[in-house]
Amino acid sequence: MYIVRRTTEEDLGNIVRLSELWSSENITYGLAPNAISDLLPKLDGYFFVADKDGQIVGYIFATTHVSEGTAVIPQGKKFLEIDEVYVHPDYRTDGIGHKLVDHLLDEARSYGITRSVVYSASKQWDKIVGFYEKHGFKMWFVQMYK
16 A cells, blocks of 8 residues: 655655666656765655555655746746656556646645646656646647757
């Protein structure tokens, strides 16, 4: 059984290992693994893990911002930016990523934050877009390279 819970300092070593695995998959442009020192300040914010019988199989963290005024978020409005979501490859078909995102968005709503953004450098952009559309996200812009 999976539970989504707030991340603790004791979880950080496992999250670093998941981050290293993510980087080794080579599915995201420019991804560098997280270090514990980079993750420690995130513990007080929106940072959750998916725990399966004591094993960390996924994580999500986000930061809050105040809009300077964009095409989709009015100036002065607080919003959540999803920074990272990762689920171990062996558990990706179990809906854990969706549970992590739902939990994060529910937590933000409990603090009055109703707007969210996510950016992705995934090489599997079509899967990522479909994943977030299931959570009500809409396309804002596209950036490409050659």
